Amino acid sequence: MVSVARLAGVSVSTVSHVINGTRHVEPETHRRVIEAIEKTKYRQDALARAMRRNRTDSIGLIVSDAGEPAFADMVHGVEEEVARLGLTLLLANSAEDPVRESRAVEALLERRVDGLIIARASGSSETVITTLREQGAPFVLMDRLEDLDVDQVAAENAGAANALVDHLVEQGHSRILLVAGDLKVPSLRERTDAFLEAVGRNALAAADQVIVEGPVAVAEAEAAVMEALSREPRPTAVIALSTVLAAGALRACRVLGLAIPRDIAFATFDGFAYSDLFEPHITTVRQPAFQIGVTAMRLLARRLEEPDSSPTVMRLESSIEYGSSTSSRFSNPE
Amino acid sequence: MVSVARLAGVSVSTVSHVINGTRHVEPETHRRVIEAIEKTKYRQDALARAMRRNRTDSIGLIVSDAGEPAFADMVHGVEEEVARLGLTLLLANSAEDPVRESRAVEALLERRVDGLIIARASGSSETVITTLREQGAPFVLMDRLEDLDVDQVAAENAGAANALVDHLVEQGHSRILLVAGDLKVPSLRERTDAFLEAVGRNALAAADQVIVEGPVAVAEAEAAVMEALSREPRPTAVIALSTVLAAGALRACRVLGLAIPRDIAFATFDGFAYSDLFEPHITTVRQPAFQIGVTAMRLLARRLEEPDSSPTVMRLESSIEYGSSTSSRFSNPE
DNA sequence: CTGAAAGCGCTTACAG
DNA sequence: CTGAAAGCGCTTACAG
Numbered sequence: 001m002v003s004v005a006r007l008a009g010v011s012v013s014t015v016s017h018v019i020n021g022t023r024h025v026e027p028e029t030h031r032r033v034i035e036a037i038e039k040t041k042y043r044q045d046a047l048a049r050a051m052r053r054n055r056t057d058s059i060g061l062i063v064s065d066a067g068e069p070a071f072a073d074m075v076h077g078v079e080e081e082v083a084r085l086g087l088t089l090l091l092a093n094s095a096e097d098p099v100r101e102s103r104a105v106e107a108l109l110e111r112r113v114d115g116l117i118i119a120r121a122s123g124s125s126e127t128v129i130t131t132l133r134e135q136g137a138p139f140v141l142m143d144r145l146e147d148l149d150v151d152q153v154a155a156e157n158a159g160a161a162n163a164l165v166d167h168l169v170e171q172g173h174s175r176i177l178l179v180a181g182d183l184k185v186p187s188l189r190e191r192t193d194a195f196l197e198a199v200g201r202n203a204l205a206a207a208d209q210v211i212v213e214g215p216v217a218v219a220e221a222e223a224a225v226m227e228a229l230s231r232e233p234r235p236t237a238v239i240a241l242s243t244v245l246a247a248g249a250l251r252a253c254r255v256l257g258l259a260i261p262r263d264i265a266f267a268t269f270d271g272f273a274y275s276d277l278f279e280p281h282i283t284t285v286r287q288p289a290f291q292i293g294v295t296a297m298r299l300l301a302r303r304l305e306e307p308d309s310s311p312t313v314m315r316l317e318s319s320i321e322y323g324s325s326t327s328s329r330f331s332n333p334e
Numbered sequence: 335m336v337s338v339a340r341l342a343g344v345s346v347s348t349v350s351h352v353i354n355g356t357r358h359v360e361p362e363t364h365r366r367v368i369e370a371i372e373k374t375k376y377r378q379d380a381l382a383r384a385m386r387r388n389r390t391d392s393i394g395l396i397v398s399d400a401g402e403p404a405f406a407d408m409v410h411g412v413e414e415e416v417a418r419l420g421l422t423l424l425l426a427n428s429a430e431d432p433v434r435e436s437r438a439v440e441a442l443l444e445r446r447v448d449g450l451i452i453a454r455a456s457g458s459s460e461t462v463i464t465t466l467r468e469q470g471a472p473f474v475l476m477d478r479l480e481d482l483d484v485d486q487v488a489a490e491n492a493g494a495a496n497a498l499v500d501h502l503v504e505q506g507h508s509r510i511l512l513v514a515g516d517l518k519v520p521s522l523r524e525r526t527d528a529f530l531e532a533v534g535r536n537a538l539a540a541a542d543q544v545i546v547e548g549p550v551a552v553a554e555a556e557a558a559v560m561e562a563l564s565r566e567p568r569p570t571a572v573i574a575l576s577t578v579l580a581a582g583a584l585r586a587c588r589v590l591g592l593a594i595p596r597d598i599a600f601a602t603f604d605g606f607a608y609s610d611l612f613e614p615h616i617t618t619v620r621q622p623a624f625q626i627g628v629t630a631m632r633l634l635a636r637r638l639e640e641p642d643s644s645p646t647v648m649r650l651e652s653s654i655e656y657g658s659s660t661s662s663r664f665s666n667p668e
Numbered sequence: 669c670t671g672a673a674a675g676c677g678c679t680t681a682c683a684g
Numbered sequence: 685c686t687g688a689a690a691g692c693g694c695t696t697a698c699a700g
Contacts, residue, residue: 072401110380
């Protein structure tokens with residue numbers, strides 16, 4: 001910068017003002033400075049700049065795995081809104097690991113992102129929230145909501161879970177296996193609670209329902225579902241609460257030689273990419289993942305503008321794609 | 335930092351040295367400093383630190399879409415190695431858009447990442463490379479290699495494409511539709527060239543082969559394949575060169591009512607997540623994506639340590655998963 | 669309309 | 685073993 005100033009025969013203040021357009025400078029001087037910038041191949045040092053401005057025009061996004069379809073779409077949504085606002089996105093995966101999540105938060109905070117969007121990891125400790133608050137960092141919670149007075153956005157889980165159970169009951173099922181996974185994850189907990197409520201509302205025998213709680217990875221889900229489906233009387237329908245759990249459960253069905261829907265009905269939340277192209281067509285609850293991402297970024301933008309506005313919690317409606325996997329007519333209703 | 339120093343009754347230099355363990359300090363003094371740090375809830379300012387050190391211990395990774403299965407795995411590989419090295423990863427999607435790619439490079443460079451790993455976007459302009467070189471930023475090219483004297487790593491594409499054609503010929507096919515996509519993408523170009531070579535080697539009539547060039551998005555691929563499969567004589571086998579192209583091609587087959595493999599054989603590169611769980615089982619070339627990510631980070635780490643070592647270009651072997659989609663026996667060979 | 673100078677929060681020779 | 689001070693590359697009152 002000083003060499004630019006020298007070459008243009010002006011002060012560094014003037015160079016700074018030319019670059020940032022922050023005060024008027026004579027056209028002629030302006031031209032000389034621009035020229036000098038090009039000649040010296042000068043690039044602004046964002047670090048030094050951020051240090052003075054206390055802003056970086058960048059925001060951080062942490063999800064457990066941007067490779068999972070639902071998160072991938074949320075990321076796309078955030079990206080779209082970020083681009084529209086002229087900001088930069090720094091993305092990090094926590095791999096569902098609280099330690100990596102904390103590290104990512106620290107790293108992003110250290111890099112002075114202006115705000116953070118977080119889909120918290122399962123065992124995520126409260127210190128993450130505490131850290132954020134202590135630092136006074138604006139943030140919004142995405143997908144996995146807590147009972148906290150902060151900005152949050154996620155899919156409306158309860159209604160979809162209810163509708164799914166109603167659908168299965170209509171198809172004549174009364175013994176359902178719920179592959180619930182890690183109930184420390186708020187979204188899974190919500191879906192499970194709604195499932196239980198729907199079971200009661202439909203007057204299904206509580207003792208006939210099986211809930212597989214705990215598995216996180218595909219292999220764990222497979223093992224747990226194998227076990228659950230080996231007991232008598234066998235459930236006649238499966239609901240998996242996430243893509244990973246569905247993958248494990250499907251693997252278990254295959255190993256046990258259970259055909260879908262002939263031997264067992266199957267439905268899932270989130271589901272698989274391009275699933276319309278493959279058999280079986282699995283009945284799937286789709287959350288408006290892209291829109292959730294967009295909304296998260298909008299909430300954050302508002303928080304940045306009005307730091308003292310009262311927090312908003314938003315729930316976006318999910319929809320259900322019905323497939324042959326839950327059709328008792330053994331045919332594809334599509 | 336100055337308030338920590340005051341509270342501990344020492345100089346800021348001592349505080350700095352305690353934090354970084356960069357020189358010996360009396361145990362008693364050390365204790366007082368630590369205490370003061372805790373009492374003041376002091377956090378190091380990474381920006382100021384980076385500014386002085388000229389290092390940030392972070393690296394940048396740009397892919398077109400971390401949501402695509404192959405890239406997702408490469409990202410995971412990079413992440414693993416990054417974690418092992420105690421670094422931080424900043425991830426960005428280019429959405430296959432040269433403008434966004436440039437912006438991401440600028441943003442990461444401005445944030446002073448120590449190095450960059452890039453899977454270049456399709457229309458990626460040469461200025462990206464030029465910028466990187468001008469800045470003297472260490473970088474490695476991943477997945478999409480160029481004829482440049484820089485560190486690079488990707489799957490070995492030619493051998494796999496050759497083997498795939500041989501396989502189809504063995505199954506009796508002689509009219510193949512290659513859904514090649516955007517031939518500006520080096521990996522697709524390599525696969526296409528190898529396809530052509532294999533066609534020649536197997537003495538197939540060049541005029542019987544159809545190459546669909548151009549489509550990038552799913553819908554574009556669908557339209558182009560629809561067209562290609564509507565002409566007579568119809569190809570008896572399809573090879574798609576990427577996940578997205580395969581999705582479009584499968585959609586076209588479905589619209590045309592072509593069953594796989596009964597009416598047409600189908601094979602693809604990269605393929606779908608959890609594809610073993612669904613029908614049809616599509617013959618798929620799997621690149622060692624995770625390992626490619628790991629290797630990219632290793633190459634970068636070496637570059638950081640030895641800036642003047644000569645560049646390495648690495649090719650990692652792909653493998654082929656054979657599925658019923660290319661089985662002329664109409665049965666699942668698994 | 670422009671410049672000299674303070675200061676952001678650190679690190680690191682230099683001196684003692 | 686420790687401190688005073690220069691300097692990293694910027695921005696921004698302050699003065700003219």
